Amino acid sequence: GAGVSQSPRYKVAKRGQDVALRCDPISGHVSLFWYQQALGQGPEFLTYFQNEAQLDKSGLPSDRFFAERPEGSVSTLKIQRTQQEDSAVYLCASTLPGLADILDTQYFGPGTRLTVL
């Protein structure tokens, strides 16, 4: 597709359930980022992939959060045993770094709004 896509757009989970959020980056984009955006706040970094390698996961709030990108394209963010504080919009962004600065801009998907009851 032309842009970053994410699915589902909305997810409601009961506390304790596991959820999986999907991100399809722009075709050919090497780098992929996940951000968490709480209500009324700016996005906060969760994790970063370059191709299939997860190079930075310093922003993941707990070991219940896990991300993967096994073939270097689609990425999945998994949250185990969801809790109410996990309610937020999860944003995915992709970029094509390294070739020229002008290309190194992150383009964002529409996000997945997760509500944990």
Next chain:
Amino acid sequence: AQKVTQAQTEISVVEKEDVTLDCVYETRDTTYYLFWYKQPPSGELVFLIRRNSFDEQNEISGRYSWNFQKSTSSFNFTITASQVVDSAVYFCALRLAGGTSYGKLTFGQGTILTVHP
């Protein structure tokens, strides 16, 4: 650690008024990039502009203009002759150029702009 502050939580203007959104950043790095993103009600972050720390030239794009002042660590955004369609949340963000940041963005808390007809 770097930080981005958008002191204006909400701004309300009437159509055709000019409006300036403030952004102040903190970083010890000498090479970095600054961004502005727009987040309409649909939720997707839309890239508006990117500036690098070596280029303090102001930029104008249609009704949008940006004023980068390294001396005051500010990167302000002005919309001239605002329109209802400009209503959105606007985020300022900072990205370091190197080190172990891997290009992750640090966002401000956002400014909610409402333009009334």
